[in-house]
Amino acid sequence: MRKVVFLKGTASYKRSLFLSPRGLLSKRTLACLANNGDPVPKPRRNLSDKFDPKSIENGWYSYWTSRSLFEPQSSLSESKDKIRMLLPPPNITGQLHIGHALMLSIQDALARYYRMNSRSVHWAPGTDHAGIATQSVVERMLARKRGLSRTELGREGFLKEVEKWRDEYGGRILEQISRLGTSTTGSAEYYTLDKGLSEAVTNAFVQLHEEGLIYRDTKMVNWSVGLQTAISDIEVVGEDVSKGTKIDGVEFGILHSFAFPLEDGSGEIVVSTTRPETIPGDRAVAVHPDDERYKHLHFKRVRHPLLPDITLPIVPDAELVDPSFGTGAVKITPSHDINDYAFWKRHSSSSTSLDNISPENRTDIPLVPVFSATGRILPSCGIPSLVGIDRLHARKSVVKLLKDAGVYRGKRDHNMRVGKCERSGCIIEPLLRPQWYLSTKPLAEKALAQSKLQELVIRPVSPYSDEWQRWLGGIHDWCLSRQIWWGHRIPAYRVVTPEKVEERWIVAANETAAREQLTAEENERGCVLEQDPDVLDTWFSSGLLPLSTAGWRGNKDAGVTEGWEKNYPLSFIESGGDILFFWLARMAMLCTWFSGKLPFGEILLHPLVCDSRGRKMSKSIGNVLDPLAIIEGRTLDQILEGIEADSTEGLEHWKKQNENGRQFKAIEKEIRNKTKEARIFFQTGITESGADPLRMALIDYTRQTRQINMELRHVDTFRRLGIKIDNAFKFFYHTRQAIEKSTGKTAEATAVTIKSWIEGLDKEKMRFHDWHMLYHLRELVVVCNAAFEERRLCKATEAIRAFTFDVLCDVYLEFVKQELAPDANPEVRGYPNSQA
Numbered sequence: 001m002r003k004v005v006f007l008k009g010t011a012s013y014k015r016s017l018f019l020s021p022r023g024l025l026s027k028r029t030l031a032c033l034a035n036n037g038d039p040v041p042k043p044r045r046n047l048s049d050k051f052d053p054k055s056i057e058n059g060w061y062s063y064w065t066s067r068s069l070f071e072p073q074s075s076l077s078e079s080k081d082k083i084r085m086l087l088p089p090p091n092i093t094g095q096l097h098i099g100h101a102l103m104l105s106i107q108d109a110l111a112r113y114y115r116m117n118s119r120s121v122h123w124a125p126g127t128d129h130a131g132i133a134t135q136s137v138v139e140r141m142l143a144r145k146r147g148l149s150r151t152e153l154g155r156e157g158f159l160k161e162v163e164k165w166r167d168e169y170g171g172r173i174l175e176q177i178s179r180l181g182t183s184t185t186g187s188a189e190y191y192t193l194d195k196g197l198s199e200a201v202t203n204a205f206v207q208l209h210e211e212g213l214i215y216r217d218t219k220m221v222n223w224s225v226g227l228q229t230a231i232s233d234i235e236v237v238g239e240d241v242s243k244g245t246k247i248d249g250v251e252f253g254i255l256h257s258f259a260f261p262l263e264d265g266s267g268e269i270v271v272s273t274t275r276p277e278t279i280p281g282d283r284a285v286a287v288h289p290d291d292e293r294y295k296h297l298h299f300k301r302v303r304h305p306l307l308p309d310i311t312l313p314i315v316p317d318a319e320l321v322d323p324s325f326g327t328g329a330v331k332i333t334p335s336h337d338i339n340d341y342a343f344w345k346r347h348s349s350s351s352t353s354l355d356n357i358s359p360e361n362r363t364d365i366p367l368v369p370v371f372s373a374t375g376r377i378l379p380s381c382g383i384p385s386l387v388g389i390d391r392l393h394a395r396k397s398v399v400k401l402l403k404d405a406g407v408y409r410g411k412r413d414h415n416m417r418v419g420k421c422e423r424s425g426c427i428i429e430p431l432l433r434p435q436w437y438l439s440t441k442p443l444a445e446k447a448l449a450q451s452k453l454q455e456l457v458i459r460p461v462s463p464y465s466d467e468w469q470r471w472l473g474g475i476h477d478w479c480l481s482r483q484i485w486w487g488h489r490i491p492a493y494r495v496v497t498p499e500k501v502e503e504r505w506i507v508a509a510n511e512t513a514a515r516e517q518l519t520a521e522e523n524e525r526g527c528v529l530e531q532d533p534d535v536l537d538t539w540f541s542s543g544l545l546p547l548s549t550a551g552w553r554g555n556k557d558a559g560v561t562e563g564w565e566k567n568y569p570l571s572f573i574e575s576g577g578d579i580l581f582f583w584l585a586r587m588a589m590l591c592t593w594f595s596g597k598l599p600f601g602e603i604l605l606h607p608l609v610c611d612s613r614g615r616k617m618s619k620s621i622g623n624v625l626d627p628l629a630i631i632e633g634r635t636l637d638q639i640l641e642g643i644e645a646d647s648t649e650g651l652e653h654w655k656k657q658n659e660n661g662r663q664f665k666a667i668e669k670e671i672r673n674k675t676k677e678a679r680i681f682f683q684t685g686i687t688e689s690g691a692d693p694l695r696m697a698l699i700d701y702t703r704q705t706r707q708i709n710m711e712l713r714h715v716d717t718f719r720r721l722g723i724k725i726d727n728a729f730k731f732f733y734h735t736r737q738a739i740e741k742s743t744g745k746t747a748e749a750t751a752v753t754i755k756s757w758i759e760g761l762d763k764e765k766m767r768f769h770d771w772h773m774l775y776h777l778r779e780l781v782v783v784c785n786a787a788f789e790e791r792r793l794c795k796a797t798e799a800i801r802a803f804t805f806d807v808l809c810d811v812y813l814e815f816v817k818q819e820l821a822p823d824a825n826p827e828v829r830g831y832p833n834s835q836a
Contacts, residue, residue, distance in 0.1 A: 038066070040062045040063045053693075053722070070123070083122065085111060085570060085574075088103065090127060092171075093133045096179075096180075098625045098710060099617075102699075103576065106699060107123070108181065111183050112183060113788045121185070122188060124189070124549050126190035127170065127191055128538060129538065131484055131486050131535055132482065132538070136424070138165050159485060179631065192538070193487075200544055204594065205491055213439045214438050215439065217435070219341075220337075220432055223428065223433065225421075225427070227421060231428075232539065235423065238418065238419055242414070244413065249393075253414055253416055254414060255411060257327075264300075269285055269329045271329045271330060274416055275333075276395050278333040280306060281335050281369070282312065282333050283365050285329055285330070285332065286314075286343060294314065298314060305407040312332075313363045319342075320340075334348070334365060334367050335367050335431075335432055347361075347362055348364070348365040371429060375429060377389050392427060436532075436534075438480055439477050446593055447585070447592045447593075450598045454597070454598050456600075457603070458605070471581050472589075478586075480540055482536065483534055487536060493505065493507075540586075542583055543589070547595060550568040569595075569598060570599055571600070571602070573587070573599070573600040575603075580605060587600075607705055607708050609707075611710060621673070630715055633685070633687055634685055638685070643674045644671065689719040692718075693715055696721070697714050697717065699793045700718070717801075718801070725804060727809075728813060735820050772812070776807040
């Protein structure tokens, strides 16, 4: 049976929420609320001799949220500006990782600091629908449990399955985040597919198109064969290979050389390639215009080594060709290489590019795609024996054909970087695809101008301020389309004739508005509208969050959007330095374009968290640190069981795919590697440390501005700090009990507040160690305040640690113990709550 829970926030925010059978809060609030909204009693711990993080931390989050302590307080001074913060939305597919923990620790410390200084804090939490990631997870789930593909379900059926999955699992990441004690404003929670936020996304797209900034064009994209969609640069991971490394059974890191015979039979030009499978699509050879070896061959022709009836032009080009590398000649496959496509745009007579090459110097270079979207070789390759073969596995066949033709000139090892899809692991294929693009230059120029006008602060300044200027100054147009079903569907409608001929595109907020734009002739001919099946890049909706979460909807009716300006801009934004351009710069461009003001006046960037060897944390390597494992502790056996459990789904899937046994073996090998790595890193398991030591350790690490090499012993340093503080508390607690028993007076009868106690101190009776402790306490407060204002929180962690160990425990307590000893003179007892 579902529990009814009431979220108590600001006076205007109160509604019933439902807990699912799995304990997931509807609306995904972070609150751990009690039944019927009754305030949860203050947690009481059972003092034991052993330091136990759970007994200290448990119950406090429910206590805070049940009293709405994280909601903006109207009682705070109105003279101080409200602090508006935005939690970078984790994916609904996500699991809390150590980078999240660092981000949350920094932001939560800042939020609490401002609340302690009587500032009203509005910190909006949220989750991202994560188009590609979520669709991939649900597709795998459907294949495993029901043997269904999304195409078998159809678009509507599949989207219903995604919604079911989201209702059941989508809030896990927020539940995990709450375990860190994150004090976000529950009433401000958002989800990137919420109705209001989706309306803002649609209207923004339409407005940008009306302004001529969004257009449709055919360009080269990063194509994921596994996901069947274009993906962004951030979703492409590079793998460095050399000396014939095998990936999925295919050899990489080899440079193959072969010859193009000159058309007149007078000789040949030798070129090299790491991708022999692209040779059927070659349609030109490039040389450097100043290379003396080839000056006499400019614009002459060579024969294709595998297609003798096809000849290719020899074209001089200074941008692409390095005459000192190899033979100084480069083969051109314009349909399957981004640099070759740029060459085609410069030199082909079919190109409409405005590059500074006169029409008379352009030549006929056709675009011939030879790979399909599924990575299979197309009939257009002109070689029947290759048609239908996977492009990568055709590599050996093409090399054999070159050898049979007598044009193969050998191979050698070659260091290279292979682009792989982060989600599917497949090799990225550059493909020409029609997509929607945003012309970003005008937006970037406006964001840069406002950055200077509003004196945008980026911390740390070096190297990010220069990179911010450089990246926005040299930005490329943004591919907005994704060929998936989950996400914000592109509000564009194709006009289709009764004969199924696709004509023009209409961009409108909905089909009704699009239909109004049909011409009288199109209506008479019976033309219909078909909405683009693609969805928008997730970063587009994320880029609008400072505006959309403030209430902006992009509607031209002022009455609809009235009031959003009060919640905009953010006071600052804190995020990882690795997404400065993928998210923060896009927020700056989109939000500044629509509002005229930057979405934030200050950018705080934290470093990337790596393992102790400096390697990026990766599931495939097995060096990922789970924050919850550090908080709660894990034995080595539990860690190894988790590795096996994480891989079970993949093993079951590929075990059924008998034709792809290498994938099954690859996962088995990955499990062995992860297990080996875990045994090295976690020989004795992970000690239970609690949330506070982990948070302080991570913040202390931020002295390393670019990269954190995470070691568990650093967390243990702050765990020992927690033990010191706990022991000091127990000492005062037990001593107070003893004094109350001997004097018959309780602390409550004499102590009002810390402030009143300090003001009531008898300074004449204070000892030197009292003055010593109070002096260093005052210095600690000064240092901590400066650390928060300067955004160097690591100075605060360092100062707190030094004060606790060196001043409070090692000096002051040792003196106080003598004063409070049972046989000490009561007149000199300095216990603050005693009247002796």
